C-alpha cells in the first residue's frame with residue numbers, strides 16, 4: 667500500500683539525509699517515503715523465505731548503551747534479512763567500562779569501516795554527536811528523552827495498516843491519544859512530531875508532573891483527565907512509567923496512577939468502538955494497561971507494532987546505505 671496522492675523527488679532527493687537522528691527535521695513526504703519503502707518488507711517478512719541480498723558485504727554495528735529487547739533484535743533481524751553482516755557491540759563487556767569516551771568508541775567503530783551504526787544511548791543528543799564524527803549513516807535507536815524515530819515510524823505504519831479500510835491510508839483527521847510518562851518518553855516526542863506532521867490530531871495525557879515544559883511548542887493537546895482524552899479517539903497509545911529516568915517522586919503510588927491513568931476495559935469504551943490499542947513495550951501490565959485490554963484480539967495492535975518494526979528498520983537500513991551501495995540515481 668503506497669500513498670497514491672504523493673510523488674517523491676527523484677533518487678536521493680526523496681530522502682536527502684545521511685543519518686536518521688530524529689523525526690524532527692524530516693519533511694512529511696520523507697516520512698511517507700520511509701513508510702512506503704517499508705511495505706515491500708512487510709510483504710517479504712510474511713513469507714517463509716525472508717531473504718534479500720541487497721546489503722551483502724556491508725557491516726552494520728548495533729551499539730546499544732541501554733537495555734533493549736524489541737529494538738535491538740529487530741535491527742539485527744532487519745540487517746540480516748537484507749544480507750548484511752550484523753555485529754552487536756556488548757557494552758557491558760566493552761571498554762566503556764574502562765572509561766573510554768563515547769567519541770573514542772565512535773571513532774573505533776568508524777575505523778573498522780562500518781557501513782551503518784545503530785545507536786541507543788541514555789543521553790539526549792549522543793546520537794547526533796556520533797553522527798557528526800563518523801563517515802557512515804547513523805540510526806538513532808533511542809537517545810535519552812530526545813527521540814526514537816524508528817519507533818514513531820513503525821507506529822505510523824501500524825496505524826496506516828490497521829485503518830487503511832477506514833482512512834484510505836491517510837492520517838488526516840485521526841485523533842491519537844498518548845497517555846503515560848510523556849516527560850521521559852522519547853517515543854512520545856517522536857510520535858508527536860511524526861503524527862502531527864502527517865496530519866493527525868495528537869492528544870497527550872499525563873499527570874502535570876509528567877508533561878514536558880516545552881510541550882506548547884509541539885502541536886499536541888494536553889489533558890490531565892484520561893476519560894476526556896479518550897473521548898472519540900481513533901488510536902490509544904499507552905506508555906510505561908520510565909522509573910529509571912525519574913529522579914525523585916513523580917507519582918504518589920502505582921495504585922493511584924493506575925486508577926487515574928491506567929487503560930482498563932471500562933475506560934477504553936470512551937474511545938471509538940474500533941479504536942486501536944497500542945504500546946511500544948515493555949508493558950507494565952496492571953499499571954498503565956490492564957491485561958484484558960493488552961490482549962484484546964481484535965483491538966490490540968501491540969504485536970503488530972513489533973512486526974512493523976522489522977519492516978521499518980529494513981527500509982531505513984536500505985535507504986540510508988543506498989549511497990554506499992551506489993544504487994543508480996541515488997547520488
Ligand code: NCD
Pocket residue numbers: 736737808814817852853905906908946947948
Ligand atoms: C521504548 C524505549 O526504549 O524508548 N521501548 C522501545 O523501544 N520499544 C519505550 C520504553 O522503554 O518504555
